Amino acid sequence: MRPVYQRLNLFIVGQDAYTFAPVEPLGAQSLTIHRSTGDIVLNPPNTPAPPTVSRYEKTVYGILGMISLALSEYIIILTGREHRTRFMGHDIYRAADFDILPLNPNVSVQNPPHPVERHLLALVRSHLHSGHFLFSYGWDLTTRLQAQWAERENSNERSLWEQADDRFFWNKFLQSRLIDNDIAQDLSPYILPIVYGTFDVRTNYIHGHRIQLCLISRRSRYRAGTRYFRRGVDHDGHVANFNETEQILLVEEQATGRIFNVEKFSQQLSFVQIRGSVPVFWAEVNTLRYKPDLQVMDLQDTVDAMRRHLHEQASIYGEQSLVNLVNQKGYEQPVKDAYERIFNQAEATDAKYQYFDFHNECKNMRWDRINILIDKMQDDLLRQGYFHLDVFRLDPVKTQRGAVRTNCMDNLDRTNVVQAALAKWTLNLQLKALGILAEGEDLDDFHALSKDFRDLWADHADLISRAYAGSGALKTDFTRTNKRTSIGALEDGSKSIMRYVRNNYFDGARQDGFDLVTGAWTPRNNPITAISLLADTRPLVVRSVPYILSFSLFMICAGLTLPRTSDYSLFYYFMLWVTVAVATTTFMMIYGIEYVSWPRLIPPTDIIYYEGPGYRSGHHGKGLKGSFTQKFGLSGKVFYANAVPTARKRALTVSKMEEIEMGNKQRVD
Structure with missing residues (x-):
C-alpha cells in the first residue's frame, strides 16, 4: 500500500496557485492546484518552490478534499490532529482543526463578499468542527478486520483510498476532484480518507x-x-x-x-x-x-x-x-x-x-x-x-x-x-x-x-x-x-x-x-439563485409572535420587582401579561411547524404534505382552518425558513424549482 503523506508544507504562490510539498520523504513530488483554473498538477521530484512564494503558517496534516460553493471552489485542509493511540502497528488520529482555502482570489474566507457564500461556508465549518472524524495514514479504518484479511493479496497494489469501504469513506465527495482525476493513482499519497x-x-x-x-x-x-x-x-x-x-x-x-x-x-x-x-x-x-x-x-x-x-x-x-x-x-x-x-x-x-x-x-x-x-x-x-x-x-x-x-x-x-x-x-x-x-x-x-x-x-x-x-x-x-x-x-x-x-x-x-459536505445537495456557481436560503418570508404576524412572548415574559419578571403601591393594579398588570404570554404560546403551538428550524437545502416538503396511503398520527402544528386563518392571511401550511411560500401548491412548486436551479441530487422520502 502506498502511504499517505503525514505532513505537508503549504506554499502560496501569490494569487496563482497553492503548492503542497511533503515534509518527508525529501524530494517527493509536490502538488500544485492552480487557483484560476482549478487544475491539479503533480510536479516533478525535487521541484524547488518559486522564489516569490509565501509559506503557510501552519503545518498541513492532510488534504480532506475540495468543495465548490456559490462563488468559489475551496480546498479543505487538516491543520490539527489529536493522537488517539497506536493500533495494529499504526497511529490513529482524530481530526482536530481545519482550514478552508479559496481558489477564487477575490473571495475571502474570513469575510465573504456575499451573504449566501458566508452562510454556506458557515455550514461547512460547523460540520467539520462538530463531527468526530478519525483517520490513519497507513491502516484502513473504514474496513472491518475480516474484509481486510480477504483483500490482503490486493492491498499491496492498492492505495488507501482505493481499498476504503465506500459507505464509510466520509469525505469521498470532497475527494472526488482528486479521485476522478486522470492522475488519481499518482495523487494517492495526497488522498486521505476519514471516518465519521x-x-x-x-x-x-x-x-x-x-x-x-x-x-x-x-x-x-x-x-x-x-x-x-x-x-x-x-x-x-x-x-x-x-x-x-x-x-x-x-x-x-x-x-x-x-x-x-x-x-x-x-x-x-x-x-x-x-x-x-x-x-x-x-x-x-x-x-x-x-x-x-x-x-x-x-x-x-x-x-x-x-x-x-x-x-x-x-x-x-x-x-x-x-x-x-x-x-x-x-x-x-x-x-x-x-x-x-x-x-x-x-x-x-x-x-x-x-x-x-x-x-x-x-x-x-x-x-x-x-x-x-x-x-x-x-x-x-x-x-x-x-x-x-x-x-x-x-x-x-x-x-x-x-x-x-x-x-x-x-x-x-x-x-x-x-x-x-x-x-x-x-x-x-x-x-x-x-x-x-x-x-x-x-x-x-x-x-x-x-x-x-x-x-x-x-x-x-x-x-x-x-x-x-x-x-x-x-x-x-x-x-x-x-x-x-x-x-x-x-x-x-x-x-x-x-x-x-x-x-x-x-x-x-x-x-x-x-x-x-456529503454531496446530497450541490450549489450552482451563482449566489443569486440561492438567495432564498437566507430569506424569511413568513407573514409579520407569525414572525412577531416569539418577540411578543419574550416581551410578555420580561414584563412579568419586571412586575415582580415593582413597588407594591396597589395589589389591585398589580393583579390586572399580571393578568394582562400572563394572558399575552398564554395567547402567544398557544399560537406558536397551533402553528408549530412555522417555528421549527427546517433544513433549507433540501426541505422535507413532500413529507409534510404527503397525502398518499399510509399512517399519520396527527396533523398538529399546521394552524387553524376557517375565518381565523383567513383573517390573518394564513393558510395553515408551513412557512419554511428558506422562503418556500405558505400555500401548499406554491410550496411544492418552489421546492421543485430549487431542486432544478440549485442542483439538488437527492429526493427526500
Whole structure:
C-alpha cells in the first residue's frame, strides 16, 4: 500500500496557485492546484518552490478534499490532529482543526463578499468542527478486520483510498476532484480518507495474557443526517443512521513481563454488528410538541427498497438477524407493524426477523432480562460466529458469516444496550475459546477488564448519539455500572430536554451541513439563485409572535420587582401579561411547524404534505382552518425558513424549482 503523506508544507504562490510539498520523504513530488483554473498538477521530484512564494503558517496534516460553493471552489485542509493511540502497528488520529482555502482570489474566507457564500461556508465549518472524524495514514479504518484479511493479496497494489469501504469513506465527495482525476493513482499519497465514528482501545491483563480491546464504529455517508430529518430508507435501499460497530480483541500468547514488544499480538478476533433505521418509508414531523407527528408512507417501491437494503447487507455480512426493539403498543406501533408487513412481503431468504419488546421485558429497570433475547438468538449467534485470525496460520480459525442488525426508533439508546449485551456475550465466548477464561469464569469476574468494556461501550454510545440526536446517549449509567440509578435517570431527563431543543431549533442547519459536505445537495456557481436560503418570508404576524412572548415574559419578571403601591393594579398588570404570554404560546403551538428550524437545502416538503396511503398520527402544528386563518392571511401550511411560500401548491412548486436551479441530487422520502 502506498502511504499517505503525514505532513505537508503549504506554499502560496501569490494569487496563482497553492503548492503542497511533503515534509518527508525529501524530494517527493509536490502538488500544485492552480487557483484560476482549478487544475491539479503533480510536479516533478525535487521541484524547488518559486522564489516569490509565501509559506503557510501552519503545518498541513492532510488534504480532506475540495468543495465548490456559490462563488468559489475551496480546498479543505487538516491543520490539527489529536493522537488517539497506536493500533495494529499504526497511529490513529482524530481530526482536530481545519482550514478552508479559496481558489477564487477575490473571495475571502474570513469575510465573504456575499451573504449566501458566508452562510454556506458557515455550514461547512460547523460540520467539520462538530463531527468526530478519525483517520490513519497507513491502516484502513473504514474496513472491518475480516474484509481486510480477504483483500490482503490486493492491498499491496492498492492505495488507501482505493481499498476504503465506500459507505464509510466520509469525505469521498470532497475527494472526488482528486479521485476522478486522470492522475488519481499518482495523487494517492495526497488522498486521505476519514471516518465519521468512534475509536477507543483499552489494554488489560488476564491470567498472564496481555489483551487489547478495541471498539470502532463507522457511520455511513449515505442518507446521513440528524434525528428527525433523516428517517427510514431511501429508494436506493440506504437507511438513516446506519452504523457498523466492530469489537476487536487482540491477545498476546503469554506476557512474560512488563517489557515486551507492544505490537506482538498473535491472536486477532473481531465481532461486527450493525444498526440502522427501520427500512420502510417513514418520518416524524416536528411540530414543537415533545412527540412529533409520526408518518408511515406506503409507497409503491417500499418493498423493493427494503429488498435492496437487505440484499446489500447480505452481500456484505452474510445472513442477518434483524432485531427490532420498537414498542408494540402506542405511538411506535405503526412503525413496527409496517416493518413486519413489508419484511414478510420482501421474502428475504438471508434475513431472520426477531422482535423483542424491550420496554415490557425490561420494565422496572430489569435490563438484565436482555438475556432473554440472547437465549432466543443463541443458535444464530453461534452459527454466525466471529472472525478469528491466528497470525501463525495461513487461514483464519473462524470467520463471521452473519451479523445482527439492531434497531429501535432512533437506533440509539435501546440499541446501544442490546448491542453491548451481545458484544459482552461474544467476548466471553472468545476468551473461553482462547483458553484465557476457564469454565465458570466470566468477564465480570475481572474488575478492570469489565470496567474497560463498559466504559468503551458507554463512550461509544454517547458519541453516536451526539452525532445523530445532539446529546449524549440515555441509559449509559446501566452500560457503565450494570445498574440503573436515580442520578442516571435525572441525567437522562436533562439529555431528553437537550434533544428536544436541538431537534426543533438547531438541527435544520446541522442537516444542511450534512447535505452539503456529503454531496446530497450541490450549489450552482451563482449566489443569486440561492438567495432564498437566507430569506424569511413568513407573514409579520407569525414572525412577531416569539418577540411578543419574550416581551410578555420580561414584563412579568419586571412586575415582580415593582413597588407594591396597589395589589389591585398589580393583579390586572399580571393578568394582562400572563394572558399575552398564554395567547402567544398557544399560537406558536397551533402553528408549530412555522417555528421549527427546517433544513433549507433540501426541505422535507413532500413529507409534510404527503397525502398518499399510509399512517399519520396527527396533523398538529399546521394552524387553524376557517375565518381565523383567513383573517390573518394564513393558510395553515408551513412557512419554511428558506422562503418556500405558505400555500401548499406554491410550496411544492418552489421546492421543485430549487431542486432544478440549485442542483439538488437527492429526493427526500
